Amino acid sequence: MKAVTINQYGSASVLHYTDIEQPRIKPEQMLVKVQASSVNPVDWKIRSGQLQLLTGYNFPLVLGFDVAGTVVEVGAGVTRFKAGDEIYAYLDSIPGGAYAEYAAVSERAACLLPNNMTYEQAAAVPLAATTALQALRDLGLIQSGHQVLINGSSGGVGTFAVQIAKALGAEVTTVCSTKNLELMTSLGADHVIDYTSTDITQDTRQYDIILDAVGKQSFSSCQAILKPNGIYVNTLPMPDTLVQGCLTFFLPGKKAKLVIAQSNSKDLGFLKELIEAGKMRSLIQQTYPLSEVATAHTTSEQGRVIGKLVITMSH
Numbered sequence: 001m002k003a004v005t006i007n008q009y010g011s012a013s014v015l016h017y018t019d020i021e022q023p024r025i026k027p028e029q030m031l032v033k034v035q036a037s038s039v040n041p042v043d044w045k046i047r048s049g050q051l052q053l054l055t056g057y058n059f060p061l062v063l064g065f066d067v068a069g070t071v072v073e074v075g076a077g078v079t080r081f082k083a084g085d086e087i088y089a090y091l092d093s094i095p096g097g098a099y100a101e102y103a104a105v106s107e108r109a110a111c112l113l114p115n116n117m118t119y120e121q122a123a124a125v126p127l128a129a130t131t132a133l134q135a136l137r138d139l140g141l142i143q144s145g146h147q148v149l150i151n152g153s154s155g156g157v158g159t160f161a162v163q164i165a166k167a168l169g170a171e172v173t174t175v176c177s178t179k180n181l182e183l184m185t186s187l188g189a190d191h192v193i194d195y196t197s198t199d200i201t202q203d204t205r206q207y208d209i210i211l212d213a214v215g216k217q218s219f220s221s222c223q224a225i226l227k228p229n230g231i232y233v234n235t236l237p238m239p240d241t242l243v244q245g246c247l248t249f250f251l252p253g254k255k256a257k258l259v260i261a262q263s264n265s266k267d268l269g270f271l272k273e274l275i276e277a278g279k280m281r282s283l284i285q286q287t288y289p290l291s292e293v294a295t296a297h298t299t300s301e302q303g304r305v306i307g308k309l310v311i312t313m314s315h
């Protein structure tokens with residue numbers, strides 16, 4: 001099968017479009033014909049070697065965590081899916097394996113495809129939207145009526161976070177650059193702040209939850225705009241978040257938390273319901289054929305992507 005592999009850590013040039021054997025599945029896994037995947041920043045962080053303590057040196061590695069495709073074969077222990085099912089999944093093994101024509105997908109990482117999405121649209125969802133959901137619901141303890149601020153609202157995690165927070169009944173303030181202001185309103189944002197002209201830490205409003213989806217504002221810098229029991233959630237392990245996370249864990253009042261997204265079919269099911277109810281959609285900046293994953297990585301690394309970059313397989 002065709003796949004994109006790496007044989008060493010490095011720049012986007014280490015990504016090779018090549019032929020490898022189809023993966024072998026374990027009893028709790030399914031062999032899935034991948035129709036689309038998507039790029040998440042963790043993919044190029046793994047590729048560049050930033051996470052090599054976790055990803056090791058057992059090359060070649062196939063990266064990519066997001067899968068949308070068709071089940072071809074199920075392992076003996078799989079009970080919820082059968083051959084022919086259309087699914088989407090957030091692969092639960094590091095470093096993934098989605099940049100390929102076939103992937104081994106654990107049953108616990110998969111869910112039936114939302115019935116109103118193409119494979120491309122669905123492939124944009126799993127990792128980024130699961131992160132947004134777990135950050136807002138599990139760490140931010142979001143409630144209807146909460147005031148929620150989302151920094152980095154135009155990226156992969158941010159665009160889903162805006163829609164999830166709105167679907168859960170929050171009043172949502174988004175922070176993005178000038179070119180994305182209208183997009184935020186179209187996603188349902190109640191208030192939009194342009195970070196190129198406004199310092200959000202000087203805002204006069206206070207928030208129940210601040211989700212910094214791009215790790216650009218520290219808990220300490222956001223103290224004044226968090227309500228007395230407000231929760232700050234970051235997607236990046238910034239030193240301030242780690243220290244303040246430990247300190248505030250033991251103290252009453254404002255909390256600092258770090259989200260570490262976990263693959264989970266139940267959460268994909270929750271997201272599928274939002275999608276099918278018309279409450280959440282994917283924003284796709286561009287799609288690339290599998291052979292052009294390296295170009296997609298280079299674009300993602302520039303940090304300016306609006307929504308998601310999707311990879312399609314031609315089979």
Ligand SMILES: NC(=O)c1ccc[n+]([C@@H]2O[C@H](COP(=O)([O-])OP(=O)(O)OC[C@H]3O[C@@H](n4cnc5c(N)ncnc54)[C@H](OP(=O)(O)O)[C@@H]3O)[C@@H](O)[C@H]2O)c1
Binds near residue numbers: 041042
């Ligand atoms: N901990 C976890 O489990 C987890 C899970 C998922 C992602 N992450 C991490 O979270 C980060 C975001 O992921 P992502 O997929 O959303 O990334 P992304 O799609 O690449 O984010 C790009 C967006 O960030 C915006 N941005 C850049 N600088 C900004 C700033 N100073 N203020 C506000 N917005 C800014 C850009 O908008 P402009 O061009 O308008 O600035 C762009 O739309 C990545 O570092 C990723 O690795 C962590």
